[in-house]
Amino acid sequence: MYVCSCFGITEDQVKKHADGGACTPRQIASACKAGTDCGGCVRRIQALLGRGDCARRELVEGRAAPVGPAGAPVALGVTPDVRLSDAA
DSSP states (O other), rough: OOOEEETTTEEEHHHHHHTTTTSSSSHHHHHTTTSSSSSSTTHHHHHHHTOOOHHHHHHHHTOOOOOOOSSSSSOOOOOOOOOOHHHO
């Protein structure tokens, strides 16, 4: 069944992106454009995403952060041990 008729995105495609780590409608939009035209599908996307386990959602809602191999909390989207001066 189609979720986003503007871009022809199906429920299965949204679920696939969610399984790949997209936790919010904005992340789904970044992955496949769903919800970026008329916006009529955003509520359906939210319903499909539900309140399942998502590392980023856990960080936002104040739940326990994911733990790395050394037992330290992992900050998503951050490369460990890299300083800006090193990355440039």
